[in-house]
Amino acid sequence: MAVFDAEKVQGNILRGYPLDRVRHMILEVSDRRRAREFLAAAADGTGEEVPRITRSANWSERPEFCFNIGITFEGLRTLGLPSDQLKTFPTEYTEGMTRRALKLGDFGESAPEHWPAPFDRPDRIHIVASAYANADHHLDDIEKKVAKVFTVLGTRDGRNLPDGKVFFGYRDGISQPRLRHVFDPEHAGDHQIKDPLGTVLLGYQTQLEGIKFTIPTPEDVFRDSAFNAFRVLQQDTEAFETYLTDAAHFLESHRDVARLLPEGAEQNIGGGMSRHDALREVVAAQMCGRWRNGTPYEASPNSDVQDGISLTNYDYSLSSRCPAGSHMRRANPRGGPIVQRVANYTRRMVRRGMSYGPDPETGEHGLLGNFIGANYGAQFEAVMCDWINFGLQDPGITGTNDPLLGANVPETSRFDLTLKGGGHIRLSGFPRFVKTRGGAYTLLPSLPAIRYLSQLTA
Amino acid sequence: MSDDSGWLNSYINSLPERGWFQFLSKYVVVPFWVWREGRPKLPGGPRPSPQPSDNTQRMMNLLMPLKDTSPIGRAKAVMALAQNVDEIFAGLDNVGTVHSARFLLVEDYICMISVYDGDFSNYIRDFISTIGSVFDALMHEVEGGDKLYPSEENVEAFIDWVREHDLFQAPDYPFDLFGLQDEQAGRKPNDPPHDLQTLPRSLILQLHANRNISLGGGYRGYPGYSAAQIRRNLGVGW
Numbered sequence: 001m002a003v004f005d006a007e008k009v010q011g012n013i014l015r016g017y018p019l020d021r022v023r024h025m026i027l028e029v030s031d032r033r034r035a036r037e038f039l040a041a042a043a044d045g046t047g048e049e050v051p052r053i054t055r056s057a058n059w060s061e062r063p064e065f066c067f068n069i070g071i072t073f074e075g076l077r078t079l080g081l082p083s084d085q086l087k088t089f090p091t092e093y094t095e096g097m098t099r100r101a102l103k104l105g106d107f108g109e110s111a112p113e114h115w116p117a118p119f120d121r122p123d124r125i126h127i128v129a130s131a132y133a134n135a136d137h138h139l140d141d142i143e144k145k146v147a148k149v150f151t152v153l154g155t156r157d158g159r160n161l162p163d164g165k166v167f168f169g170y171r172d173g174i175s176q177p178r179l180r181h182v183f184d185p186e187h188a189g190d191h192q193i194k195d196p197l198g199t200v201l202l203g204y205q206t207q208l209e210g211i212k213f214t215i216p217t218p219e220d221v222f223r224d225s226a227f228n229a230f231r232v233l234q235q236d237t238e239a240f241e242t243y244l245t246d247a248a249h250f251l252e253s254h255r256d257v258a259r260l261l262p263e264g265a266e267q268n269i270g271g272g273m274s275r276h277d278a279l280r281e282v283v284a285a286q287m288c289g290r291w292r293n294g295t296p297y298e299a300s301p302n303s304d305v306q307d308g309i310s311l312t313n314y315d316y317s318l319s320s321r322c323p324a325g326s327h328m329r330r331a332n333p334r335g336g337p338i339v340q341r342v343a344n345y346t347r348r349m350v351r352r353g354m355s356y357g358p359d360p361e362t363g364e365h366g367l368l369g370n371f372i373g374a375n376y377g378a379q380f381e382a383v384m385c386d387w388i389n390f391g392l393q394d395p396g397i398t399g400t401n402d403p404l405l406g407a408n409v410p411e412t413s414r415f416d417l418t419l420k421g422g423g424h425i426r427l428s429g430f431p432r433f434v435k436t437r438g439g440a441y442t443l444l445p446s447l448p449a450i451r452y453l454s455q456l457t458a
Numbered sequence: 459m460s461d462d463s464g465w466l467n468s469y470i471n472s473l474p475e476r477g478w479f480q481f482l483s484k485y486v487v488v489p490f491w492v493w494r495e496g497r498p499k500l501p502g503g504p505r506p507s508p509q510p511s512d513n514t515q516r517m518m519n520l521l522m523p524l525k526d527t528s529p530i531g532r533a534k535a536v537m538a539l540a541q542n543v544d545e546i547f548a549g550l551d552n553v554g555t556v557h558s559a560r561f562l563l564v565e566d567y568i569c570m571i572s573v574y575d576g577d578f579s580n581y582i583r584d585f586i587s588t589i590g591s592v593f594d595a596l597m598h599e600v601e602g603g604d605k606l607y608p609s610e611e612n613v614e615a616f617i618d619w620v621r622e623h624d625l626f627q628a629p630d631y632p633f634d635l636f637g638l639q640d641e642q643a644g645r646k647p648n649d650p651p652h653d654l655q656t657l658p659r660s661l662i663l664q665l666h667a668n669r670n671i672s673l674g675g676g677y678r679g680y681p682g683y684s685a686a687q688i689r690r691n692l693g694v695g696w
Contacts, residue, residue: 090614102506103577208587210610339554339686339696342584377617382580385506390513392555392576395686395696399510407508 004181004197004204008224008447011054012068012130012352013200013372014182016173019066019132020160022354023139024230024368026118026440027127027150029078035127036079038149040454042069043447051131051142053450058183065133067142069450070228070442072096075126080458088217089443092376093227097441098122100376103385105407110436118153119232119438125153128230128442156232156438158354158368164294166355167235167365168404168433169284171294174311175332177348190312192334193345200226200350202374207346213375224446226372229380232356232438233405234366236431240404243430248279251417251425259419261302268303283427286417287403289328298322301420323418324394327404330387338393340386347382349373366437376441408432491659492666498642499667502624503578504675505638511682515557518572519625519672523601527566535568535599542592549589554696555581557685568600575684578624579617586613630674635660 011017029035041047054066071079073094077086092100098112106112118125127150131142143155166172177195178187198204202215203223216222251257252275266278269291273281281304285291291304299314301321316322316336322329329336335344350372357365373379389406391397396416401408403415410431416424445453473479504516524531539546539561550556559572574581586593590610597603602619609616629635637647639660652660665671680688686696 091618102508105508107508208583210590211583211587211613212611214612214614339684340580340584341552341554342588343580346587375614377579377614378583382577382583386576386580390510390576392513392684392686395684395690398514398575398684398687399682 004201005224006057007055009056009201010068010226010444010447011056011066012132012370013226013350013444014056014179015184015186016352017054017066017132018062020134020354021132021136021139022158022368023131023143024156024158025129025131025143025146025150026125026153026155027129027146028124028153029075029126030151031149032079034149036454036456038146038454039069039079039450042067043450043454049145049148051145053447054132055447064135065131065138065142067132068130068444070128070130070230070440070444071453072122072125072127072440072442074123076443076453078126079453080456081453082458085217088214090214090216090227090376092381093441093443096122097229097439100381100441103381104436105384105389105401106436107407108409109432110407115232115436115438119440121153122440125440126150128440156356156368158356161355165292166353166367167237167357168240168288169237169292170288170290171292172353173351174290174294175328176350187312189310191310192312195345195348198374199348199379200372200374202226204374206374206378207348208378209342213378218452221449221452222446223448225449226374226444227376228442228444229369229371229376230440230442231369231371231436232366233369234364234435234437236433236435237365239431240433243433244280244283246429247283247427248276250427251279251283252276254425256419256423256425259421259423260417260425262420265302268305270304283417286323286326287415289322289326296322296328297326319422321418321420323397323416323424325391325397325400325403325415327388327402330391330393330402331383333387333393339395340393343382343393347379347387349379349383364437366434372444403427403430403433405434406432488662488666491663495663497639497660497663497667500626500638500642500664502621502626504627506577513577514575514682514684515573515678515680516575516578517627517672517676518559518570518574518578519627520570520572520620521567521623521625521670522569522596522603523623524566524568525599525601525603531599532563535596536563538595538599539568539592542589542595545589545592549585549592552588553581553584555685557688568596575686578621582617582620583613586610586616625670625672626668627672627675632657632661635664639664 038050041050042053045052051067054068073096101112129146131139133139164171164173176187177199178184178190180194180196195207196205198206202213202225261282266273266275269278269281285297290296293304294311295304295306295309296314298320299309315334316329318337332348338344353367353369356368371380386392388402391400400414408430410429413430414426414428416426418424524535550559555575557573562569586609593609594607597606606612606616606619636652640647689696
């Protein structure tokens with residue numbers, strides 16, 4: 001097994017940055033010679049006018065900004081990677097996100113045909129460069145430098161919302177795979193199984209027994225790279241909150257409601273609230289798998305008080321109160337019962353996201369997400385097509401989609417709330433709350449790969 | 459074809475039955491058509507669908523060409539599977555999404571015929587992760603199989619290979635073939651619309667690219683249920 005060298009790995013893969021703003025720049029390579037020069041300078045920080053690629057190595061001083069790049073298959077081709085090497089990249093990446101739309105649930109309003117510019121022209125998207133900083137002037141400065149070399153097709157700005165929340169009001173980003181060989185104090189208290197490096201980086205053993213994912217040619221160059229699904233996900237918070245209100249009205253007069261939330265328990269939710277508001281929060285908590293403040297529903301079904309409750313250490317069982325159809329449990333079923341018995345813990349991926357918007361004109365807002373792993377098919381796509389949508393992992397939810405993220409339509413959507421002592425109350429009629437508004441499959445090349453691409457001559 | 463009873467019309471109507479015309483078609487017309495407007499090979503297996511009911515009980519018709527088609531080569535392939543029957547059944551059981559699977563030796567192929575739920579690549583990947591060694595033994599007897607060895611370290615290539623050798627499933631409604639051909643060639647489906655009369659020609663050209671096909675997606679006696687749902691409802695545990 002190769003020795004892991006953090007200097008070879010881009011910095012946004014193994015850990016998140018302690019920086020609150022991001023600008024994703026969607027770039028076209030219009031002059032490949034100058035693009036290669038840019039990559040050479042970015043890899044080694046040798047140019048005044050080129051930001052240096054941030055590595056994964058620990059830093060002694062917190063940097064003021066970070067800079068990373070992802071390259072699409074079209075990008076590799078445009079930079080001049082020979083076709084016999086292009087052929088060694090995996091099919092999902094070669095086809096690109098738009099041709100995988102059906103598997104990802106990107107149909108109807110989320111279909112790539114409806115994506116706004118620059119995502120309406122996926123053939124022109126060659127590089128997604130990301131700048132991270134706390135101050136906007138750093139982002140502007142980096143964009144200016146980048147724009148001197150590349151055609152900037154568009155940008156997407158993101159920021160961390162207060163208290164680590166997303167627009168739906170949930171605390172996010174709590175659970176991440178913890179990787180062997182990686183110093184990660186932020187997630188040190190998480191007792192879930194540690195993931196091998198092969199979960200995110202090419203060239204290492206994976207969580208799937210015996211399986212190693214193929215490194216594209218040349219192997220010593222592309223080792224330590226990762227694949228990223230960059231997603232622009234619009235969140236319809238208004239529809240979500242409206243639905244919670246409707247659901248609470250429906251539940252208030254339901255004969256089993258006391259088994260959903262005991263009388264009086266509303267005192268322990270959100271610091272004490274009305275029965276109606278508490279029921280709204282129960283629906284939100286069961287749909288997500290966590291209360292909005294992050295407390296796991298599994299560990300605390302009648303209260304969101306965090307006192308002494310671990311945010312990360314719990315597991316699911318056949319009698320779980322956390323619904324099998326909840327978002328968290330679909331995305332990571334942990335050690336709980338699933339149909340694909342060999343797949344527990346094998347489809348985890350690194351998630352990094354920041355919120356965007358609201359747009360001053362349209363009000364559009366949502367999440368700019370990076371879903372990083374060593375293999376699209378085994379992780380991102382597997383989770384999207386079998387677990388988030390369709391629900392193949394549990395016969396009780398098969399044929400239903402994730403209530404928050406899924407490709408739902410009111411005519412067929414349904415979600416079963418669990419009750420104390422078993423049984424459920426079925427909710428239905430909710431729309432799709434998250435719409436896809438853009439994205440791209442990008443390779444997050446290792447530092448040796450960036451240097452290699454910068455030296456291509458074709 | 460015309461309804462007129464003139465001699466020319468009746469002669470033209472009889473063309474498909476005439477030997478000289480059949481000869482001409484087979485050795486001149488079809489090869490010329492293929493050269494002029496051949497169709498790209500269509501991918502195997504069920505197509506992705508947003509309909510949940512389309513994602514259960516999906517059919518796999520995997521034709522693996524034997525390296526050695528003599529009785530000795532055939533016996534080797536049979537032995538590779540026979541020695542691992544227990545592992546295969548345990549593996550299929552652990553994958554959890556399989557309704558049925560069976561192996562056939564037909565002409566120059568060893569075939570795996572299977573009914574499964576969900577995405578095919580997840581099924582194959584989980585299967586390899588569980589019992590990859592069984593496939594390895596078999597792949598040595600299969601044409602093109604050596605470069606997939608060991609399957610654990612060539613998962614992506616293995617999955618692509620299976621998709622390549624899984625039979626194309628012709629659409630249940632014949633005229634849907636046009637749209638699939640358009641998409642495969644990178645065009646917008648049915649834009650402009652196709653003349654229905656050209657369907658036989660399109661089919662012939664497609665059968666030149668995909669020699670063996672599945673006629674439609676197959677019949678299901680109980681649509682919309684996964685293997686796990688059936689097991690649960692029968693009370694045998696999932």
